[in-house]
Amino acid sequence: MRKTVIAGNWKLNNTSKEAIELVTLLKRDLLDITEVDIVVCPVSTVLADVRDVLTESNIKIGAQNLFWEDKGAFTGEISAPLLKDAGAEYVIIGHSERRQYFGETNETVNKKIKAALVHGLSPIVCVGENLEQRETDKAFDVIETQCRESLAGFTAAEMKKIIIAYEPIWAIGTGKTASPDQAQEIHQFIRGLLVEMHDQELADSITIQYGGSVKPENIKDLIAQKDIDGALVGGASLKRDSFVAIVTGAC
Numbered sequence: 001m002r003k004t005v006i007a008g009n010w011k012l013n014n015t016s017k018e019a020i021e022l023v024t025l026l027k028r029d030l031l032d033i034t035e036v037d038i039v040v041c042p043v044s045t046v047l048a049d050v051r052d053v054l055t056e057s058n059i060k061i062g063a064q065n066l067f068w069e070d071k072g073a074f075t076g077e078i079s080a081p082l083l084k085d086a087g088a089e090y091v092i093i094g095h096s097e098r099r100q101y102f103g104e105t106n107e108t109v110n111k112k113i114k115a116a117l118v119h120g121l122s123p124i125v126c127v128g129e130n131l132e133q134r135e136t137d138k139a140f141d142v143i144e145t146q147c148r149e150s151l152a153g154f155t156a157a158e159m160k161k162i163i164i165a166y167e168p169i170w171a172i173g174t175g176k177t178a179s180p181d182q183a184q185e186i187h188q189f190i191r192g193l194l195v196e197m198h199d200q201e202l203a204d205s206i207t208i209q210y211g212g213s214v215k216p217e218n219i220k221d222l223i224a225q226k227d228i229d230g231a232l233v234g235g236a237s238l239k240r241d242s243f244v245a246i247v248t249g250a251c
């Protein structure tokens, strides 16, 4: 059975005070949830504050990025051991905003996944096409290249620790969601690629999240799709009510 995972990507939002307030409420509201794994991904500076609130909670913590070296002369970077130390168990890797604004490539994504796995962080690896690629029928090619290059060289045991997030760029922060059918088509395609790269048993075990304007109103239809195993939620994860409704809607 695949795990359903709902992760909130807070992006560059929430001061320490705001983060503590939000997770204090989420911890209480989501106390009884056992059906899905819940993750919040704050900015790195507030990870430890969030960890302190979420001790003995069913809500796990993720980071939004990492560097592949553990330590050294890499000004401004943060590494897997430091994220672990601050309470992270997951890390988002290759988000489209990092690919677009910070030069992330499939090669750097691959190195970051490796570093995360070495230190026991579960990578949430993002793939997805932009609007032009979708409109010119290149979505499948783009996603195949992203998956094959980003996920190259991992053993089956390592792959089982990885979550893939399909996030069509045209749906991120735009209010436009891929229809459940559109999303399912790509999720099924990704699972097929995993069969080719490994085997059916491995492919069936991997959680593939959908991301892109997920909200309380559309989570149920998305999660009802055979190959959609959760959501990576941006904007709607910043508000207590909408994140709680998305998590409960996925149960």
Ligand code: PEP
Pocket: 009, 167, 171, 172, 173, 174, 175, 211, 212, 213, 214, 232, 233, 234, 235, 236
């Ligand atoms: C995201 O940033 O991963 C995302 C899916 O954002 P939003 O839900 O706001 O579209």
